[in-house]
Amino acid sequence: MAATSVRVAAPGARPKLPGPLELSIRAFRCWLVMYRRTWRASIWSSILGPLFYLGAMGYGLGSLVDKHGTASLGGVPYVVFVAPAVLAAHSMNSGLSNAMFPVFGGIHWNKIYIAARATMLRPVDIYRGHLLFATMRIAMNAACFVVFLGAFGLIKSWWGVFLLPASVLLGVAFAAPIAAWAVTLRTQTPMNYVIRFGSLPLMLFSGTFFPLSQLPAWIRPLAYATPLWHGVALCRALCLGNVTLGAAAIHVGYLVALTAVGLWAGSRTYYRRLYV
Amino acid sequence: MSSRPVRSTSGGSGFSALPGARGIRLIERHARFYRRMWLVVASGAVEPLFYLLSVGVGIGGLIGTVTGPGGHPVPYRAFVAPGLLAVSALNGALNDSTFNVYGRLKFEKLYESVLATPLGAQDVALSEIGWAVLRGLLYSVPFLIVMAAMGLIASPWALLALPAAALVSFATAAAGVALTTYMKSWQDFEYVMLVSVPLFLFSGTFYPLSVYPNVVGVIVEWTPLYQGVVILRDLVLGAPSWDLLWRAAYLAAIGVAGLAVAGRRIAKLLLV
Amino acid sequence: MPGILALVPEVLVRAQGLTKRFGSFTAVDGIDFELQAGEAFGFLGPNGAGKSSTMRMLGCVSPPTAGNLTILGGDPVRDGAAIRARLGVVPQEDTLDNELTVRENLLVYGRYFGLGRKLIAERTDQLLDFVQLTERADDMVDPLSGGMKRRLTIARSLINDPEILILDEPTTGLDPQARHVVWDRLFRLKQRGVTLILTTHYMDEAEQLCDRLVVMDHGKIAAEGTPRELIARYSTPEVLELRFAPDEQDAAAEKINDLSPERAEVTADRILIYEADGDKFLERVRAAGLTPLTELVRRSSLEDVFLRLTGRTLID
Numbered sequence: 001m002a003a004t005s006v007r008v009a010a011p012g013a014r015p016k017l018p019g020p021l022e023l024s025i026r027a028f029r030c031w032l033v034m035y036r037r038t039w040r041a042s043i044w045s046s047i048l049g050p051l052f053y054l055g056a057m058g059y060g061l062g063s064l065v066d067k068h069g070t071a072s073l074g075g076v077p078y079v080v081f082v083a084p085a086v087l088a089a090h091s092m093n094s095g096l097s098n099a100m101f102p103v104f105g106g107i108h109w110n111k112i113y114i115a116a117r118a119t120m121l122r123p124v125d126i127y128r129g130h131l132l133f134a135t136m137r138i139a140m141n142a143a144c145f146v147v148f149l150g151a152f153g154l155i156k157s158w159w160g161v162f163l164l165p166a167s168v169l170l171g172v173a174f175a176a177p178i179a180a181w182a183v184t185l186r187t188q189t190p191m192n193y194v195i196r197f198g199s200l201p202l203m204l205f206s207g208t209f210f211p212l213s214q215l216p217a218w219i220r221p222l223a224y225a226t227p228l229w230h231g232v233a234l235c236r237a238l239c240l241g242n243v244t245l246g247a248a249a250i251h252v253g254y255l256v257a258l259t260a261v262g263l264w265a266g267s268r269t270y271y272r273r274l275y276v
Numbered sequence: 277m278s279s280r281p282v283r284s285t286s287g288g289s290g291f292s293a294l295p296g297a298r299g300i301r302l303i304e305r306h307a308r309f310y311r312r313m314w315l316v317v318a319s320g321a322v323e324p325l326f327y328l329l330s331v332g333v334g335i336g337g338l339i340g341t342v343t344g345p346g347g348h349p350v351p352y353r354a355f356v357a358p359g360l361l362a363v364s365a366l367n368g369a370l371n372d373s374t375f376n377v378y379g380r381l382k383f384e385k386l387y388e389s390v391l392a393t394p395l396g397a398q399d400v401a402l403s404e405i406g407w408a409v410l411r412g413l414l415y416s417v418p419f420l421i422v423m424a425a426m427g428l429i430a431s432p433w434a435l436l437a438l439p440a441a442a443l444v445s446f447a448t449a450a451a452g453v454a455l456t457t458y459m460k461s462w463q464d465f466e467y468v469m470l471v472s473v474p475l476f477l478f479s480g481t482f483y484p485l486s487v488y489p490n491v492v493g494v495i496v497e498w499t500p501l502y503q504g505v506v507i508l509r510d511l512v513l514g515a516p517s518w519d520l521l522w523r524a525a526y527l528a529a530i531g532v533a534g535l536a537v538a539g540r541r542i543a544k545l546l547l548v
Numbered sequence: 549m550p551g552i553l554a555l556v557p558e559v560l561v562r563a564q565g566l567t568k569r570f571g572s573f574t575a576v577d578g579i580d581f582e583l584q585a586g587e588a589f590g591f592l593g594p595n596g597a598g599k600s601s602t603m604r605m606l607g608c609v610s611p612p613t614a615g616n617l618t619i620l621g622g623d624p625v626r627d628g629a630a631i632r633a634r635l636g637v638v639p640q641e642d643t644l645d646n647e648l649t650v651r652e653n654l655l656v657y658g659r660y661f662g663l664g665r666k667l668i669a670e671r672t673d674q675l676l677d678f679v680q681l682t683e684r685a686d687d688m689v690d691p692l693s694g695g696m697k698r699r700l701t702i703a704r705s706l707i708n709d710p711e712i713l714i715l716d717e718p719t720t721g722l723d724p725q726a727r728h729v730v731w732d733r734l735f736r737l738k739q740r741g742v743t744l745i746l747t748t749h750y751m752d753e754a755e756q757l758c759d760r761l762v763v764m765d766h767g768k769i770a771a772e773g774t775p776r777e778l779i780a781r782y783s784t785p786e787v788l789e790l791r792f793a794p795d796e797q798d799a800a801a802e803k804i805n806d807l808s809p810e811r812a813e814v815t816a817d818r819i820l821i822y823e824a825d826g827d828k829f830l831e832r833v834r835a836a837g838l839t840p841l842t843e844l845v846r847r848s849s850l851e852d853v854f855l856r857l858t859g860r861t862l863i864d
Contacts, residue, residue: 041463044470056477061331063487064352065338072338189316196319204330214337298629298660305656309647389643391609393660393708394629547609548570 017120020128027121027129028136030112035133046141050090051148057209058082072211076156076240083154084163084235085208087145091167092228094141095174096199098134100191103182106130113183113274123270127183131176131266138171139164149239157241166238166252170231173255176262180269202228230254298395299403306372306407317411320371321418324364328422331482332356342484345506346515350430357428358437358508359481361419365441366448366475366501368415369408373452374468377404378459387546397543405449405535412445413438423512431514440511440524444504447527450534451500457541475501500530557584560712560743561606565615568601575601577767578615583712588734588744590758592751592850594860598767599747600640603716606745607637620711633661636710640717642697646690650681650700653689654707661708668707675703679733695726702733713737715746719753731756751850763850763857770857775850782856783848784810786826790819790833790840800838807832813855822852 017023062078073081106113106126116126146163149155155163182191205215206228212220223229234251237243310317332353344350380386387400420437423429452468459465479501485493496502503523510516561583568576576598583589591599604610605617608628617624619631645653651672658668676682679699684692689700698718705713718734719727734757738744748754754761755775762772771778792800801814804821809829811822823829826845833840854860 038463041466045466048470049473052474052477056482060478060483060487061335061339064342064483065335068338068340070338078338189313192316193319196323200323201326204326205334209330210334210338214334298662301656301659301662304659305645305648308652308656309645312647384646385641385643386645388639389645389657390660392607392632392635392637392639392643393657394633394662395660396629547611 020125023121023125024128024132027116027126028132029129030116031130031133032136034112035137046094046137047144050086050141050145053089054079054083054086054148054152058086061209072213074240074242080154080156080240081211081236082209083149083152084239085206085232087142087149087163087167088170088228088231088235089203089208090145091138091142091171092174092199092202092231094138095134095171096178096195098137099175099179100182100194101188103130103179104185104188104191107183107273108188117274123274124267126274127179127266127270131172131179131263134175134179135168135172138175139168142167142171155239157239157243159238159241159243162238163235166234167231169252169255169259170227170234173227173231173258173262176259177265178262180262180266183266183273184269202226207232227255227258297399299399299401299406302390302395302400302403303407303410306403317414320368321364321415323367324360324415324419325422327363328353328357328360328419328426332360344513344515345510346513350513353426354428354430354513355484355509356482357423357426358512359479359505361416361423361437361441361512362444362479362501362504362508363476363481364415364419365412365444365504366472368412369445369449370452370468370472372411373404373408373449374456375465377453377456378462378465381457381545387542391546397547398539400542401453401535401538404453405446405531405538408449408452409442409445412449413442416441416445429512431512433511433514433516437508437511440504440507443524443527443531444501444508446531447500447504447534450531450538452534454534454537454541457538457545475499480505500527503527557586559583560585560620561745562618563615564617566602566605566612566617567614568598568605568610569613574767576605579762579764579767579769581762581769581772583743583745585743586741587759588738588746588757590754590761591745591747591764592749592754592758592761592854593747593764594749594854596766597764599764600716602764603714603745603747607635607714608632633708634711636705636708636713638698638701638705638713638715638718640720642701644689644697644700644704646688649686649688650676650692651685653700654704657704658707663708671707671709675706678706678736679703680729693726695722695729698722698726698730699733702730706737710742712743712745715744717747717749719748719750727753751854754850763854765854765858765860771853778850778853779848783852784822785824785848786822787846787848787852788821788823788826788829788833789842789844789846790821790838791817791842792819792838792840800840803836803838804833807836811856820852820855822848 018026058079062082065073065078070076070078070081103113113126117123121129142164146155146160146167149163150160178194185191206223206226208228212223212229215223230251234248234255237248336352336356339352341349342352342355344355390400391397416438420434420441479496479499481501485496485502488496503526507520507523507527510520559582561581563579563581565578565580566576567574567578579598579602581589591597591602593599601610605612605624606619608619608624608631611625620634622631624631645656648656654672654675655665655668658671659665663671672685673682676685679702681696681699681703684696689697692700702715702718715734719730722730731753734744734746738757744757746753746757758775760772760774761778763770763778771782773781790800790804797814797819801812801819804812804819807829809821809823813820813822821829821833830843830845
């Protein structure tokens with residue numbers, strides 16, 4: 001048996017870790033590999049779902065609304081009023097569905113997080129890598145829908161080129177803080193409550209299917225405070241072309257702030273949850 | 277312990293001798309299990325209420341009135357409410373006849389332990405469907421109460437709305453359990469969403485069929501949820517007709533067929 | 549004359565030509581056996597022998613493909629529900645309800661038999677005491693250890709006071725201490741007069757618990773009798789186990805054959821010599837100039853019976 005030489009690290013030299021971006025991308029790649037196996041299952045509900053809503057609400061209900069009069073909508077046909085809101089709601093749902101059950105599952109079901117934390121990846125890298133994947137999914141879903149909107153002639157202005165980044169920002173503004181929260185859960189029941197008492201009422205009452213003027217006055221400030229309303233207002237303005245820079249700045253600023261808070265919280269909750 | 281020879285009709289009181297009647301014991305078990313998480317179960321009743329407020333009242337303000345089943349105009353929210361009642365009956369039954377049945381079949385092995393007792397495959401099928409119907413009622417009853425409180429009930433015929441809603445739940449539950457016995461993996465459940473979402477949106481819940489071009493309208497007429505919506509709408513808004521009996525028979529037929537298939541499939545999967 | 553009739557053992561289960569086929573695969577190939585009241589009857593065999601399929605047919609959850617099967621005087625296909633009402637089943641994999649507590653598992657199961665709540669409550673207390681789980685009565689099932697879950701399954705199977713208890717590999721997967729607790733409980737049940745029918749691939753379990761047993765292999769019954777009868781019939785009183793260095797084994801086997809043992813088997817790692825007196829033969833082996841790495845003289849067991857009958861060991 002030939003003697004093998006053993007290489008001993010020189011004293012004082014430390015192994016070099018890749019930078020945080022590279023680490024996040026490594027975590028992201030894991031989700032990408034999984035997605036290659038499961039993409040077929042999600043593609044139909046990612047694409048068909050919002051299309052169905054657009055068809056039923058936009059065109060079906062729209063025929064009833066247009067008959068009655070669209071003054072309260074700003075004079076546009078109902079489908080043009082509703083379409084950008086469906087885009088916004090779809091992005092919100094993409095953000096939530098990627099930030100809740102997969103994050104919880106990463107700890108309790110398929111245990112991807114547990115496996116990853118044994119490597120050089122730090123909890124914050126796991127968080128950012130997963131968010132990168134969520135962003136990719138949100139962007140894919142939004143892009144499909146924007147294409148449909150364009151094809152159906154529902155984008156009425158050149159501001160519409162900003163629809164994709166706007167809806168991605170909305171989705172991420174939901175995904176970042178929700179993922180930070182979901183990683184702390186011990187059972188899955190709170191997530192069902194978030195859907196039932198959080199995203200569903202948001203989707204129904206944030207000026208999506210009817211203008212906020214229909215809501216009683218005392219409840220309107222509550223709607224203005226919610227993220228989906230800002231997303232809906234932003235997307236609608238971009239779609240219809242009546243963008244005022246002041247309002248747009250408020251909407252974008254709100255969503256960016258929400259994302260930043262989420263990112264800050266996530267690095268902390270992931271650390272506390274994974275390095276126990 | 278001496279053994280008595282077994283006679284084919286023995287095996288308990290007269291009640292248990294009824295085919296499928298033993299299934300009530302399995303329903304007891306589900307009730308015991310869900311008692312712990314009653315809030316999760318009960319809060320599901322809230323969803324159709326949200327839709328009623330948002331679509332019925334919120335969008336209703338943009339629509340005004342619609343032609344009702346009697347031929348005269350009704351406020352939009354009175355038109356939408358019975359449709360959402362049918363949807364709540366369907367949704368209540370859906371989870372417990374699809375996802376939960378699959379989980380119990382493949383992972384919890386619940387049916388295996390049950391089938392070692394006097395219960396048979398048909399008992400199991402009946403109990404799963406029965407439980408899903410109970411859950412559908414759990415959603416329909418509060419919705420009906422809210423409808424009454426909002427003044428959306430226009431006729432004493434609405435008393436039949438509860439059994440009609442139970443019929444919708446029965447058809448949903450039976451079809452759900454029967455189809456779930458054919459599923460092979462969790463990915464197959466995408467099909468459940470793929471069917472239930474369009475059903476929810478396009479079955480005349482939110483707008484009359486007259487909105488559709490003729491061809492589409494004919495197709496929708498054959499869907500079970502549409503039949504349920506029509507039955508409930510006609511009852512609640514006071515426009516009953518003998519027609520409704522045919523529609524109810526259609527739902528009942530789906531229920532009975534699903535029940536038979538479910539029993540046979542469970543036997544095929546577990547009593548092999 | 550009632551006195552004489554009372555001496556005749558009552559037959560609870562009779563199988564003739566019992567067969568079970570799954571498509572082209574025959575799991576149980578025309579077996580015959582009888583189960584007498586009050587005995588502990590065992591099916592011994594390796595995995596895939598057809599034991600579990602036979603248990604499922606006995607439990608009336610699997611229809612026989614061919615042959616006759618009579619359980620408690622009834623036909624399993626026609627009278628299934630009525631027969632199941634008088635059986636207790638301990639399946640191979642735990643089928644406990646993980647989302648209920650220990651007590652609730654017994655309650656719910658008892659309700660499947662249509663028993664009244666008060667009766668179930670009484671029996672629950674007795675049964676939990678019997679399997680020593682009283683302190684865990686209100687705990688959820690999921691966090692219990694494997695041994696505790698098996699004991700709970702046994703308690704559950706007794707809730708309807710069954711006449712026959714069917715156990716499919718009752719101690720597989722348990723640690724030695726848990727196994728002994730289970731054996732002890734089953735032994736007490738036997739003393740109380742419950743008829744047991746069990747499958748196992750552990751020979752010590754079969755020897756400890758069974759009054760009579762059949763050896764099953766590839767769907768057929770290879771032998772039947774009490775453990776002692778089987779050993780006497782198919783093996784010698786003692787076995788001499790010798791191990792040699794791998795390259796020396798063949799040469800050693802030839803030399804041993806020259807000594808004309810009553811019977812010798814060469815397995816992958818040992819040479820087994822079946823003799824009435826193992827020590828005497830060992831002296832002859834040493835006198836012949838052989839130096840084994842290890843030597844062991846032990847009494848015959850059912851494993852040797854199985855090896856003789858099928859040419860294979862019980863545990864692959």
